[in-house]
Amino acid sequence: MHQDLPLGIFSGGHGIxxxxxxxxxxxxxxxxxxxxxxxxxxxxxxxxxxVWIDVARTLAGHGRALTSGDAGTVGVGGLATAGGIGWFVREHGLTIDHLRSVEVVTADGELVRASADENPDLFWAMRGAGANFGVAVSFEFDTDPIGAEVGFALLVYYPDDIASFLQDWGAAIENAHPSVTGTLMISPADRRTAVQALIAVDSDDPDTIIERLQPFGGLAPLASQSVRLTPYTALLVPPPGTDTQHGLGEPHGHSALARHLDPELARALAELLASDAPFILSIRSAGGATADVSPDATAYGWRDANFLVVTLGGGTADFEKRWKQLLPHTKGMYLSFETDTGPEVLARAFPAPHLERLRKLKARWDPTGLFRDNFPIDPS
Structure with a gap:
């Protein structure tokens, strides 16, 4: 007897x-x-x-790397079908930009191969909306060369004006050398807002690293700073006790993409940080080589976004109100950090022409909507 049951696809087990x-x-x-x-x-x-830390360790033995998020405990399956914004995204683009083929078990139980030459429409959809189209069981990627070590800086700022600081940070990132990728971590729980900046530089030359970090040193008063050479694999290892994510839907998360940290968005982010809720705000680099790929080349279509804005926590009425006020200053959304669902969320996940094409492909590859656990696309 047929039963209409929820269907989930579980890979590495990290999914927020x-x-x-x-x-x-x-x-x-x-x-x-x-x-x-x-x-x-x-x-x-x-x-x-x-999981990506094991992938990175294997590749390191060959002098290679594959940009793949910033947490090594994430599984390949979820990230490689959503996008993949990693430490070297500005230099090498998204993880999906390196995907050359994927084997997929489709809704009718058939194992098919998708690539630029085989089932190219499915290949297009799998790179950004893959959870809607089947169970990916194997991926082939091209990789990039990497040195034995890269530069990594940890800076702690105490800005006098958080909105102005965010604008200056955004300009510094956009004008930085492509080998530079940065992430801000901000918690409003502090009496005086502290901003932690994590910056990776794909170089093993100390003078080059220091030169490329110079624009970031004077953005705001610094409480501490450290710069070191480290293997790329070390960037994917979470500090002890911090990686407690097991795919159970906690904490609550929101995401948005933005072309620039312009004055309007910076002010809205400052207002969000004044919320009554405990949460962490993360602003990650995108852009760079991501924009070298045509927006129409993959289901992920937000190629001109230079920043990914993520919140973890929050959930109060005041927080949600401030988050919604921020959204008009953003452009699109990154699937992997969003816990809300619904048509309005799906409309932010893909540009309108992409979503129209995805609906037509869904009607072909999964007309009954079997795969609907992760931002389901209605084939009708």
Missing amino acids: SGRSLNNGGIVIAVDALDTIEMLDDSRIRLGPGA
């Missing part, structure tokens, strides 16, 4: 949204498909259950 799991339904766990295999000097085959 919790949509990989469900109560009373079916979960397809692909975490055992954790293959990591070098195919030649630059190409690698990965299973969806492999």
Whole structure:
């Protein structure tokens, strides 16, 4: 007897949204498909259950890397079908920009290969909206060369004016060398707002690293600063006790993409930080080489966004009101950090022409809507 049950797809087990799991339904766990295999000097085959720290360690032995988020415990499957904004996104683009083929079990149970030459429409959809189209069981990626070490800076600012600081930070990132990628971490719980900046520089030359970090030194009063050389793999290892995410839907998360940290968005972010709720605000670099790919090349279409804005926590009425007031100053949304659902959220996830094309492809590849656990696209 056919039963209409929730269906989740579980890969590495890190997913913040919790949509990989469900109560009373079916979960397809692909975490055992954790293959990591070098195919030649630059190409690698990965299973969806492999985690990115293991991928990075394997590639490091070959002098290669694949930009892939900033947490090594994330599974390949979820990130490689959503986008992939990693430490070297400005230099090398998104993770999906390195994908050359993917094997997918479709709604009718067929195993198909999608690439630029085979099922190209499915390949387009899998790079940004993959959770709607099947269970990815194998990926092939091209990788990039990397040195034994890279530069990493940790700066702690105490800005006098947070909105002005955010504008200056945004300008500094946009004008930085492509090898530079930065993330801000801000918590409004502090009596005086402290801003933690994490900056990676893809170089092993100390003089080059210091030169490329210079624009960031004078943005605001510094409470502390450190700069070191470290293996790229070390950037993916979370501090002890901080990685407690197991795909259960906590904490509550929001995301938005923005072309610039312009005065309107900066003021809205400052207002958000004045909320009555405890939360963490993260502002991550995007842009750079991401924009070298045509917006129409993949289902992920926000190629001109230079920043990813993420909140973890919040959830109060005051917080939600301030978040909604911020949205008109943004452009699009990144799927992996958003826990809200609904048509209005889906409309922010994809540009309108992309969503129209995705609906037509959904009608072809999954007409009954079997895969609907993660931002479901209605084929009608």
